[in-house]
Amino acid sequence: MKIPLNPPLTKGDKKKQKPRIPPLLKGGRGDLTCLLSFFLIIVFLSPLLANAAETWSGYFAVEGRYFLNDPIHPGQRAQQASIAGQPEFYREWETTSFTVAPFFRIDSADNERSHFDLRELFVLWYPGDFELGIGVRKIFWGVTESQHLVDIINQTDLVELPDGEEKLGQPMINLSILKDWGTLDFFILPYFRERTFPGRKGRLRGTLFVDTDQSRFESGAENHHLDAAIRYSHSLGDWDIGLSHFKGTSREPTFLLEPDSAGNPTLIPLYEQIDQSGIDLQSIIDVWLLKLELIHRSGQGASFQAWTTGFEYTFTGIFGSKADLGAIGEWLHDSRSEKTTPFEDDLMLGLRLALNDMDSTEILLGVIQDLDAASKMISVEGVRRFGDHWKLEVEALIFVQQDQSDLLFTQRDDDFFQLTLAYYF
Template sequence: MEQRIFLDRPDPLTQPIGNSYPYPVYHQVSVALSPHVEASSQRNNMVYTAHPFLRFDERDSERTHVDFRELKAAVVTKKWQASIGFDQVHWGVMENHHLVDIVNQTDYNESPNGDDKLGQPMFRLGVNIKDALLEAMILIGYREPSTPTPGARFSFGVDYRYEYEGWGEEYHPDLALRYSKKVRNIDVGVGYFGGHSRTPELVTQAVGDPVWKVNLIDQLSVDVKADLNRIELKAEILYKVVGDQSTRAMVLGSEFKLIQNQNISVNLLAEYSWDEHGKNAFDNSFQNDIFAGVRFTLNGLNDSEILIGHNYDFDFGSQHGSVQAKVNVTKALSVGVEGWWFNVSDDDYANKAFNDDNMIQLTGYYNF
């Protein structure tokens, strides 16, 4: 069960959203159910997974939604594994900016941080090659980002229609390949993605409303994490081609283990994000930004965790911060507290809609 409390009055709505969403909204209650069920058969090496997700929101009809995070059948052996159905695949090693994570579409209804993803229909094959993993995925069916109702809290403005580049439109198959290997204390991943971009481009037209254009892209990426005892060094590097334009971007980061004992762990986090297009980058959320944070893990309290982070944009002067805490009172009962605040420049078009959405969120979890 979740209670959101908004601290600021939003800009007046240009048009009413509906009777269930009066102006201004200062609180919002919702409930969610997310069971994860797995069944396996040793006789034929089959594993069946079902992970539906359902949220009901008292005010926002778009935030009330159902999704299959996973719904798949898999064959798993020591040398290879194959699956078909809805699945989730996460690429990358960073805490704040997930630069190379592209396989699944983002569920923005859940949180501004973009960590929650929609399930993606796919055929997935993985082969173990001398302590390395080679994966190939064929993705069928483009999933539009899940977003709140335009004008609602944490929304992105007007909801325009989508146009897709390439044959088959939203059913154009996408291809994802990844090779990952651990060499001593270094984890390395090399990925390729060819297909529809997960970040559609808003294009104005001579006649009619703008449209969200979903471009075909080719993306090469590398992610590295080196464990040097008390410090971890991380990097994600990307080269992307859209039409006749190319983009280079990277995220460099580190995680320092300040305190490590039986009761508490304290890690300091730092990341720097860069995009060669600077202010003109299509997704300018992290084109020249620095992030600093600290993570507390309360080992003596059922591995409860608190993450405090702050992001600053050197180009626009925008900044935002968050506190995310989850206290596991017992194995069955947890309490979450999440807070977000924003101070975003009007030129920072990717994030300025959040300026009035400073928020405190209280969540109660029951694990069964």
């Protein structure tokens, strides 16, 4: 289910100015050299080891976006086109694997959306009772569909899609201990990735431009602060449970409202030090999936709780056909105010129709309704395959009656329709 994340509004003055720290691989030469030599060592050493198997896979895509309304800000356009790709190299030996997956996008309208990221570059060792992963990885935690509160290891690549489902690669050392009583994961996260935001000419950016070149940090170590996380997860019969704690740099920034050099008000992301505990639970009762994600966070002003809870139900073989229809309902609650989060008290209803035909056609419809106002957001998504290699995706996002008090008000004129054609290999 797709949901736009949005820059929460200002929080006021705080903390010290940071000098510009270049994001990973953009200019941090030390980091880049280190990663490249790591890659080269693996590639050159790998043929020396026996039993190696390697594969290339991935995709390249062209995407067109059309916005239904005139833009609010100067320089913004009604159309946007881009190309993107993510090739992946994988090699495995007896109990070790190596993965590298770079990602790029070149965008016609938004120079912040034109970006490169190393989604994955890691070695995984799995001798049996534990797994050790070192490098840049992507880790997912959680069970709900509308938003992923508990999922905190990776930063959101917000310029990709407003729903926040795309993530940036995160450098880490991850030790997983696999026991009969569950899995215990330890994470050391030595480098922090800043969230990406649309540029001045990009759409879906809200009223105020987010100046990522001026990002600030609570910690003096800035994006080299050593973050850490621990997670316990287990499947017990019809229950799946996860308990987690994160200590370090908040992936979600707060914003400082300050004038830029020309005197225009801009938002400056501030990344504070937080503690976040999370619970994710899923239970299966016959055809029902019942879900809960709950977090408690401190370190960004007053501590707060947020949760998503709901269900998923699937009707199999509707109308005597092979098609399955899934219904999803989730309640999103956040104890912060509507000025800080778009989902302080909202209801998400979704329908997912999988035709189970030869072309794997699927249609998703989602509505998020603010329970305290008329604001709602509708997303429609259709996907089908053409042969083995091609995938066509149609997506539309519509903001209806956004209330002035709602955080998504600033995106009221950013309704869009998007077409993506991707080639997979």
